[in-house]
Amino acid sequence: MANILIIFSSIGGNTELVTKKVATILESKNHKVAFNRVDNLNPNLIFDYDLTILASPTYNQGTLEDQFKSFISQFRKFSFENKNFAVIGLGDTKYYPEYLTESAGILEKEVTNQKGKLVCSSLRIGTNPLKFLDTLVLKWSEKVSSLV
Numbered sequence: 001m002a003n004i005l006i007i008f009s010s011i012g013g014n015t016e017l018v019t020k021k022v023a024t025i026l027e028s029k030n031h032k033v034a035f036n037r038v039d040n041l042n043p044n045l046i047f048d049y050d051l052t053i054l055a056s057p058t059y060n061q062g063t064l065e066d067q068f069k070s071f072i073s074q075f076r077k078f079s080f081e082n083k084n085f086a087v088i089g090l091g092d093t094k095y096y097p098e099y100l101t102e103s104a105g106i107l108e109k110e111v112t113n114q115k116g117k118l119v120c121s122s123l124r125i126g127t128n129p130l131k132f133l134d135t136l137v138l139k140w141s142e143k144v145s146s147l148v
């Protein structure tokens with residue numbers, strides 16, 4: 001059993017839906033999950049957990065959601081050596097397909113820049129996530145569960 005922190009932002013609800021599903025699956029595997037919206041969170045919370053999952057949608061030509069940007073500016077003040085991370089990025093081909101799910105790539109870079117360890121490749125969903133909850137999201141969550 002691991003202590004897992006999920007930090008997410010979501011304007012339209014898609015990322016919230018996906019992270020809630022991830023939380024449910026991880027809990028069903030007997031992990032303890034803390035589920036937090038990114039707003040006003042202090043990144044030093046991360047040190048209390050075995051694994052942190054960062055999840056942001058992509059907005060405005062391949063950038064993080066605004067609240068996540070503020071969080072990351074604080075995140076950059078820490079070294080997360082030996083801390084485990086996994087990343088989720090949402091997007092939609094309807095908007096700026098050249099930046100599809102770019103939030104995942106940005107978060108991966110931020111984690112490795114601060115010496116964090118990515119336990120697996122990111123979960124990227126570039127369309128309405130509803131139909132992927134019991135397939136892609138389930139598989140990814142089971143993989144994460146097996147790695148912590």
Ligand SMILES: Cc1cc2nc3c(=O)[nH]c(=O)nc-3n(C[C@H](O)[C@H](O)[C@H](O)COP(=O)(O)O)c2cc1C
Pocket residue numbers: 009010011012013014015016057058059060061062063090091092093095096097099100101102126127
């Ligand atoms: C104004 C706007 C800009 C967007 N820009 C991008 C983008 O650059 N790349 C991308 O993959 N998706 C983009 N999207 C799509 C969202 O990331 C996608 O709808 C996502 O599921 C929203 O997540 P949320 O409901 O959790 O906020 C954009 C959506 C809007 C409304």
